[in-house]
Amino acid sequence: MPVDVGTAYQLWCGVLILGIVSAVTSLAVMWRDRQAFVDRLMDQMPEMSGSEAMTRDDFLALIPFGLGVAAVGSFVILGLLYLVVRQMRRGKNWARMLLTLVGVFMTLSTVPTLFGVGAGTGVEGWVLGIVGILQSVLTVGAIVLMHRRDANLYFLRIPNN
Incomplete structure (x- = not known):
């Protein structure tokens, strides 16, 4: 395995660790802002037609369930992404391509944060913004390393002359 691929693996692991920080922070913000x-x-209940009227207490009772589903979903996605990262490290070209697509999407979705849009307010907003920017930097670095000459030879199984 080329050094570039090993370094890309480490950068992707950093992205995943920051993903855990982001998920936990997001869940904490959702819990804090549940009211x-x-x-x-x-406010939107009158606009919904054909549904039973739910009370405020009903909605509040569903919040922990919704947060639990969000937490499980976040960690399942992070776990699946880690499995793809491991396959990339083993030289699977499909994993490199998938990570490239995911990385480009992640990086582009962080662009609004650079302009102060969508990160939220308060300490949590700063944390989410900084984590998003750091994830983008690590992701771009990993993508570049996964597509360097030695990495291409490794993924495409081309003999190195």
């Missing part, structure tokens, strides 16, 4: 979320739902 405002329920307020918005209650």
Whole structure:
């Protein structure tokens, strides 16, 4: 395995660790702002047709379940991404291509944060913004390393002359 691929693996592991930080921070923000979320739902209730009227307490009771589903979903996605990263390290070209696509999407989705849009407010907003930017930097580095000459030879199984 070329050094570039090993370094790309380490960078992707850093992206995943930052993903855990981002998921935990996002869940904490959602828990803290649950009252405002329920307020918005209650405001939209008259617009919903054909459904039973739910009370504010009903919505509040569903919040822990929703956060649990979000937490499980986040960690399943991170776990699957780690499995793909491991396959990339083993020289699987499909994993390199998939990580390239995911990385480009992640990086482009961080662009609004650079302009102060969508990161949120308060300490959590700063944490999410900084984590997103660091993830993008690590992701771009990993993508570049995965496509260097020695890495291409490794993934495409071309003999090195």
